[in-house]
Amino acid sequence: MWAYVVRRCLIGVILILAMTLVTFALFFATPIDAARYACGKNCSEEQRNITRAALGYDKPVVEQWAGFIQGLFVGRDFPLDESQREAAPDQVTHCGAPCLGYSSFNAKTINELVADALPVTVSLAIVALVLWLIGGVLFGIMAAINQGSFLDRGIVGATLVIYAFPSFAIAVFLLNYVAIKWGVFPYPKYTEIADGGVFEWFGNLLLPAVTLALLFLAGYVRMTRAFVLESLTEDYIRTANAKGLSQGKVVFKHALRAALTPLVTMAGLDFATLLGGAIITERVFNYPGLGLLTIQANAASDLPVMVGVVLLAGSFVILANIIVDVLYAVIDPRVRVA
Amino acid sequence: MSDVSNTLGGTPTKDGAFLSVRDLKVHFTTSDGIVKATDGLSFDLERGKTLGIVGESGSGKSVSSSAIMGLHRGTNAKLSGEILLDGVDLLHVSDEEMRKRRGRDVAMIFQDPLSAMHPYYTVGNQIMEAYQVHNDVTKREARKRAIEMLDRVGIPQPDRRVDDYPHQFSGGMRQRAMIAMGLINNPSLLIADEPTTALDVTVQAQILDLLQDLQRDFDAAIIIITHDLGVVAEMADDVLVMYAGRAVEYGPGKEILTHPEMPYTWGLLSSVPDLTASTEAKLIPIRGNPPSLLNPPPGCPFEPRCDHVAKVGGDLCKTVLPELTPARSGGNHTKRCHLENPDEVYEAEILPEIAPDLVED
Numbered sequence: 001m002w003a004y005v006v007r008r009c010l011i012g013v014i015l016i017l018a019m020t021l022v023t024f025a026l027f028f029a030t031p032i033d034a035a036r037y038a039c040g041k042n043c044s045e046e047q048r049n050i051t052r053a054a055l056g057y058d059k060p061v062v063e064q065w066a067g068f069i070q071g072l073f074v075g076r077d078f079p080l081d082e083s084q085r086e087a088a089p090d091q092v093t094h095c096g097a098p099c100l101g102y103s104s105f106n107a108k109t110i111n112e113l114v115a116d117a118l119p120v121t122v123s124l125a126i127v128a129l130v131l132w133l134i135g136g137v138l139f140g141i142m143a144a145i146n147q148g149s150f151l152d153r154g155i156v157g158a159t160l161v162i163y164a165f166p167s168f169a170i171a172v173f174l175l176n177y178v179a180i181k182w183g184v185f186p187y188p189k190y191t192e193i194a195d196g197g198v199f200e201w202f203g204n205l206l207l208p209a210v211t212l213a214l215l216f217l218a219g220y221v222r223m224t225r226a227f228v229l230e231s232l233t234e235d236y237i238r239t240a241n242a243k244g245l246s247q248g249k250v251v252f253k254h255a256l257r258a259a260l261t262p263l264v265t266m267a268g269l270d271f272a273t274l275l276g277g278a279i280i281t282e283r284v285f286n287y288p289g290l291g292l293l294t295i296q297a298n299a300a301s302d303l304p305v306m307v308g309v310v311l312l313a314g315s316f317v318i319l320a321n322i323i324v325d326v327l328y329a330v331i332d333p334r335v336r337v338a
Numbered sequence: 339m340s341d342v343s344n345t346l347g348g349t350p351t352k353d354g355a356f357l358s359v360r361d362l363k364v365h366f367t368t369s370d371g372i373v374k375a376t377d378g379l380s381f382d383l384e385r386g387k388t389l390g391i392v393g394e395s396g397s398g399k400s401v402s403s404s405a406i407m408g409l410h411r412g413t414n415a416k417l418s419g420e421i422l423l424d425g426v427d428l429l430h431v432s433d434e435e436m437r438k439r440r441g442r443d444v445a446m447i448f449q450d451p452l453s454a455m456h457p458y459y460t461v462g463n464q465i466m467e468a469y470q471v472h473n474d475v476t477k478r479e480a481r482k483r484a485i486e487m488l489d490r491v492g493i494p495q496p497d498r499r500v501d502d503y504p505h506q507f508s509g510g511m512r513q514r515a516m517i518a519m520g521l522i523n524n525p526s527l528l529i530a531d532e533p534t535t536a537l538d539v540t541v542q543a544q545i546l547d548l549l550q551d552l553q554r555d556f557d558a559a560i561i562i563i564t565h566d567l568g569v570v571a572e573m574a575d576d577v578l579v580m581y582a583g584r585a586v587e588y589g590p591g592k593e594i595l596t597h598p599e600m601p602y603t604w605g606l607l608s609s610v611p612d613l614t615a616s617t618e619a620k621l622i623p624i625r626g627n628p629p630s631l632l633n634p635p636p637g638c639p640f641e642p643r644c645d646h647v648a649k650v651g652g653d654l655c656k657t658v659l660p661e662l663t664p665a666r667s668g669g670n671h672t673k674r675c676h677l678e679n680p681d682e683v684y685e686a687e688i689l690p691e692i693a694p695d696l697v698e699d
Contacts, residue, residue, distance in 0.1 A: 238454070240456070243519070244437050244441035244442060244468075245437075333503045
C-alpha cells in the first residue's frame with residue numbers, strides 16, 4: 001500500500017514538472033512581450049530592459065524554466081538580475097520555496113497573492129461541495145426509490161433545467177434578487193472565520209456557494225440516482241430485504257453504501273477542479289479568490305501569476321487523484337490488500 | 339379451503355398444515371403483456387419436513403418462494419391466492435407486519451452467497467443486523483449471538499472470522515454464514531433457493547448435511563429450490579415439479595423419483611448423470627426450451643418438447659391443459675398429463691434408457 005502511495009506521489013511530481021514546462025512553452029509562444037506589460041504604461045525602452053532583466057525575460061525560455069523549477073525547491077530572490085539586487089538591496093524581495101514567481105504588476109510574490117486568495121476559494125469550494133453532495137445524494141435517492149414516478153421525473157427535470165442555466169445567470173439572479181432586492185441575505189462579502197466567526201463566514205459564502213453547487217447538482221442527482229438504482233438490483237439488497245430490514249435501512253445502509261464509491265471519486269475530482277478557482281462565480285460576487293486573481297492577471301497579461309495559478313490548480317487535480325485512489329482502499333474493503 | 343383445492347385438480351389438502359399455499363398466482367404486467375410467472379400453485383408443508391421444488395430456470399420456482407417471503411411487495415407483481423403460515427394469510431398482512439415476519443418467521447438463503455452478501459460490511463455485521471432487527475438487544479449481545487451461530491454452522495475460529503469481509507471467506511464458508519444469518523432468529527420456515535448450485539460438489543454435501551442437521555435442531559420446515567434431482571433425493575420429503583409456472587407433478591419424494599408419471603419429470607431424470615449406473619445408461623437432455631410465460635401454449639405447456647404426444651389421441655395435448663390428477667400409483671401423488679398409462683410408458687421406454695440395470699432386476 002505504502003509503496004503504491006509513494007509511487008503515485010513520484011509520478012505526481014513528474015507530472016507537475018511536465019506541466020510547468022508546457023505552461024512555460026505555451027506562454028512564451030504568445031507574441032506578448034511580457035516585460036512591456038510588467039513595466040506598465042509610459043515605459044521607456046530603458047526601463048523596459050531593466051524590467052526584462054529583473055524578471056529574467058532576457059534569458060532563453062529553457063533557462064527561465066530551470067530557474068522557476070529551482071525556485072520551487074529552494075526559493076528565489078527578486079529582481080533576478082544580480083547587479084540590480086546589489087544596486088538596491090532594500091528592494092530585494094525574497095520568495096521562499098516553493099516559489100511560484102513574482103508579479104511586478106502587484107509588486108508581490110505569487111505566493112503572497114495565492115496566500116490571500118486561496119482561503120477564499122477553498123472556503124467557497126468546501127461549502128459548495130457540502131451543499132451539492134447533500135442535495136445531490138438526497139434528491140438522487142428520492143428519485144431512485146420513486147423511479148418512474150412524477151417525483152422522479154420532477155427532480156431530474158428540475159435539476160436539468162437549473163443545469164441548463166449558465167452559472168453567471170444564476171449568480172446574477174441570486175445577487176440582484178435574493179441579496180439586493182429581496183434582502184433575504186446580506187450582500188455577500190468574504191469574511192474570514194477569524195474575523196466574523198463561523199456563522200458570518202458561512203452566511204456570506206452561502207450565495208456564491210449555492211451558485212457553484214447548482215452547477216454540479218444535476219450531475220450528482222443523476223449519478224446518485226443511477227448508482228442507487230443499480231445497487232438496488234443487487235442480490236445483497238434482496239438479502240437485506242429478506243432479513244426484514246426497514247426500507248430506510250435497506251436504501252441508506254445497503255444501497256447507498258455501494259453507490260458511494262463512484263460518488264466519492266467524482267466529488268474528489270470536481271472539488272480539486274474548483275480549488276483552481278471558480279472564475280465566473282468569484283467574478284460576479286467579486287470574491288477575491290484564485291478565480292478573480294486569474295481574471296485580473298489575464299486582463300493585465302500578468303504572465304507570472306498565470307503560470308503560478310495554472311501550476312497550483314494542476315497540482316490540486318493531481319493530488320486529488322492520488323487521494324481519491326487511496327480513499328478507494330478505505331471505502332472498499334476488497335481493494336484493501338493485505 | 340378444500341373446495342378450492344378440489345377445483346384445482348385435487349391437490350391433497352391436509353387441513354391445518356403449517357404452511358399451506360393455495361392457488362398462488364404471481365403475474366407481472368409488462369409492456370408486452372402479462373407474464374404468468376406462477377399460475378395456480380398449491381402445496382402443503384409440515385414443520386420438520388422438507389419440500390423440494392424442482393424445475394428448469396424460469397419455471398417459477400424462485401418467484402413463488404419470493405412470494406412467500408413477501409419480496410414482491412412494492413413491485414408491479416400481482417399476487418392472488420393464499421399463503422397460510424400457521425393459519426395467517428401472508429398475502430393479506432400489512433407491509434409492516436410482513437417486514438417483521440421476514441427473517442423472523444420466514445428466512446431465506448440464496449444461491450450465490452458472494453453476491454448475496456454486502457461486499458462492504460463484515461460477515462459479523464451482516465449477521466448481527468439480522469438479529470438486531472427482530473430483537474431488542476445490545477450490539478455486544480448481537481455479536482455474541484452471531485459468533486454462536488457461526489460456530490453452530492461450522493465456521494472455525496468464529497470469534498475471529500466474525501470480523502472478516504465476505505470476500506475473505508471461501509464459497510462454502512460464505513454459504514454457512516448465510517445459513518447462520520437465516521437461522522439466527524429460529525425461523526419456522528426456511529427457504530433455500532438453490533443453496534448448493536454455486537458450490538463445489540464436496541462442499542455441496544456438507545451444506546446439505548448442515549441444513550438437515552439444523553432442521554432437526556430447530557424443527558423448521560424447509561423449502562429447497564433446486565434443479566438438481568440429487569439434492570432432492572437427499573433432502574426432500576415431498577417433491578413439487580414445476581414447469582411454466584405450474585405444478586406438473588407433486589407427491590412424496592420417493593414416489594416421484596421412482597415412479598414419475600409426467601414426461602417432463604422423465605426428462606429431468608434422464609438428464610441426471612449417474613456415476614454408479616452402467617455405461618449403457620444414456621444421458622438424454624430435454625430438447626428445446628421452456629415456453630415463454632408471456633404467451634404460453636394453450637394446451638399442455640410441455641407439449642412442444644414432449645416425445646409422447648403421439649400416444650395421446652387427437653390434438654388433446656395441443657389444445658387442452660391437463661388437470662392435476664391423482665397418479666396411477668395412487669397415494670398423494672398427482673400429475674398433470676393426458677397420457678392414459680404413464681406408468682407403463684415409463685417402465686417400458688424410459689427406464690431401460692436411463693437405468694438399464696434396474697430393469698433387469
